Each structure stands twice: as C-alpha cells, then as structure tokens.
Amino acid sequence: MNLLDDGSFRPASGINAIVPDEFGVYAIRLRSDAALTEPFQSLLEDRATRVIYVGQAEKQTLLKRLLGNELRARGNGTFIRSIGAVLGYRPPFGSLAGRARAQNYSFAPTDRMAIVDWIDSSLDVSWSVLPQSEVHEVEVALIREHTPLLNLQHNPRALPELSLLRAECRAIARGISTPVL
Structure with a gap:
C-alpha cells in the first residue's frame, strides 16, 4: 500500500497500539470533516490535498517519533509545534529564556492536552517502514x-505565514515582549 493512498490512513486516536518500532516515513492529513484555522484552511484547499505534513523517523523509530514527539506532545517535534501555533496556542512567556536550544518551544500542559485532543479528533496518519538509510531521501522527495x-x-511552497507564527512562538518562549508578528 502507498503511504498517501486513502486506505493507508488511520485515525490518529487509534494508532497507539499499532505504530511499528521501526524506521520509516509518515504522513499526516486533515480528516474530511475537520478544518484548520484561517488562512491555513483556505491555503490547504488551494493545494487540493488534505495531507498537511510528511515526516521522517530516521534517528528515532516511528513509534517514538509519532507517539512521543509529534502526535502526543511528549517531546519537541516539529509537527506538534507547528500545529499548535496554527491552532492559536502559544508557549508560556519566557519558558526558553537562557536555554541553549531556544527554538524548541513547547506549550503549557493544558494546551498540550487540548492540541492532542484536536489531533485525535481531526487527523489521520499513515506510515511506511523503510530501511534507515532510505528514510531521509524518501521524505525529501x-x-x-x-x-x-x-x-x-x-x-x-513553504508557507511564510507558518514561518512567522513559529518565529512568534520562539520569541514568546525566549521572553521577548514584542511578538514578531
């Protein structure tokens, strides 16, 4: 089955017991009955696809990447930071002040729970197991x-709107009082 075939996708809420502890790539798509905030919903519709993210599990397995960092907000995954910002959540002010890796912001615990709830009710996930040496090349393609x-x-077609939102979140987490936006 192909990673992006409709039959490959499963509701995010039902994957905990079936994600393999192997390397590979994954795709995340918006369910047909769900919507993003604007302008992201309109931008997604312009692309004529519901796939909103493709990621790799090259240094961590799919199990650790999807159920740790990306979909359950237990780590600092790129997807969780992006979707949280798109949904209107912001990190606690100054939460990364003085830290060496001041780009890996996270959200307050109650916000993380709300984001995970939204993910479970709004997103489908697909993955494909690959040899570790092929993961990066397949993801980029x-x-x-x-x-x-x-x-x-x-x-x-990277979105400047998303780059600006993420920059705003980094500024807030660093304790910069004037948001970038």
Whole structure:
C-alpha cells in the first residue's frame, strides 16, 4: 500500500497500539470533516490535498517519533509545534529564556492536552517502514512532490505565514515582549 493512498490512513486516536518500532516515513492529513484555522484552511484547499505534513523517523523509530514527539506532545517535534501555533496556542512567556536550544518551544500542559485532543479528533496518519538509510531521501522527495502545508524544509511552497507564527512562538518562549508578528 502507498503511504498517501486513502486506505493507508488511520485515525490518529487509534494508532497507539499499532505504530511499528521501526524506521520509516509518515504522513499526516486533515480528516474530511475537520478544518484548520484561517488562512491555513483556505491555503490547504488551494493545494487540493488534505495531507498537511510528511515526516521522517530516521534517528528515532516511528513509534517514538509519532507517539512521543509529534502526535502526543511528549517531546519537541516539529509537527506538534507547528500545529499548535496554527491552532492559536502559544508557549508560556519566557519558558526558553537562557536555554541553549531556544527554538524548541513547547506549550503549557493544558494546551498540550487540548492540541492532542484536536489531533485525535481531526487527523489521520499513515506510515511506511523503510530501511534507515532510505528514510531521509524518501521524505525529501515526498515533501517536494506533495508540498504539505506544514512542512517548511525542502518544500518549494513553504508557507511564510507558518514561518512567522513559529518565529512568534520562539520569541514568546525566549521572553521577548514584542511578538514578531
């Protein structure tokens, strides 16, 4: 089955027991009965796809990447930071002040729970197991071909709106009082 075939996707709420502890790539799409905030919903509709993110599990397995960092907000995944910002959540002010890796912001615990609840009710997930040596190349090719809305790297149609939101979140987390936006 192909990673982006309709039959490959499963509701995010039902994958905890079936995500493999292996390397690979994954795709996240918006369910047909769900919507993003504007302008992201309109931008997604312009792309004629519901796929919003393609990621890789190259240094961590799919199990750790999807159920740790990306969909359950237990780590600092790129997707969770992007979708949280798109949904209107912001990190606690100054939460990264003085830290060496001041770009890896996270949200307050109650906000993380709300984001995970939204993910479970609004998103479907697909994955494909690959040899670790092929993961990065496959991910880059998929991003370049399908231009998922929330991918910034390797995306020829990367959204400046998303870059600005993420910059605003980093500024807030660093304790900069004037948001970037």
